[in-house]
Amino acid sequence: MSHRNARLTVFGRRLLVERVRSGRPVAHVAAEMGISRATAHKWVRRWRAEGEAGLHDRSSRPARTPHRTSAEIEAQVCRLRRDRKLGPARIGPVLGLPASTVHRILTRHGLGRLAWLDRPTGEPVRRYERDRPGELVHVDIKKLGRIPDGGGHRVMDRRTAMDNKIATTGERKSSKPVIGYSYVHSAVDDHSRLAYSEVLTDERQDTATGFWQRAGAFFAAHGITVERVLTDNGSCYKSKLFTQTLATAGIAHKRTRPYRPQTNGKVERFNRTLLDEWAYLRPYTSNDERTAALADFLHTYNHHRCHTALDGKPPISRVNNPAGQYT
Known part of the structure; x- marks a missing residue:
């Protein structure tokens, strides 16, 4: 070029x-x-x-490179990277190579960053994306500690935060107040990354099923017909109620292999975005205040926030017929 x-x-x-x-x-x-x-x-x-x-342009790559590192040594470099997760500065002395040479070898084989490797196997991560909206929707739950009325230790000193806990809840465990958790249920479309989330009180089968019914209505309102739902192996997702609800709607239910959260990686990555850009974005003075802020975050995420996997465009840009597109 x-x-x-x-x-x-x-x-x-x-x-x-x-x-x-x-x-x-x-x-x-x-x-x-x-x-x-x-x-x-x-x-x-x-x-x-x-x-x-x-x-037309031609590649500037030379026809032959007589001084290139041998294939056997390159294989040893890659093996040390995959098996022991070593970097160029540590692989170099082991094999008698400059760190810069090791870096070029790792880059050439797609092993330049540990983030690109699957931690258990050391193999390069294989990324995939479905061809159309609704072909696969990822569903997951993120547990967050509740915020006592008046704020927790992120807002004030721990003594005052403890007083707020005592004033907020009457539940006790070993004489200490138990503030409990909020459960953020999320559904993310694989192709468009369009997301829907709710903050609920638990992760039981009735709650998860009700959430999915509302999430399905959300995707339907955006012209997306859901074909498959991917979840982990949580008890609420393994229940007959959840599976039958999907089957009644003509949706196939897929579950990840145990101990392989990478398979459900798109919603796992969305959970991290939730923490960074909503849950821990600023100190909240109550759990209700944090919950109320979720709606604004979701609108920004779906309609305005640049998504690196979508060439800097928001998820709504990949929806076939978003509301108001032709009006």
């Missing part, structure tokens, strides 16, 4: 060839187009030898 300051693109080279073919001297055409005679002769020569294909 031509660099941004290149004098000639493929179209410019075609123009160069057409002018030379008309009988004009190569030197005159080169001067008109602001290039050297040597460059003009090069493209004319390639066109005469290869035709139209000769006018």
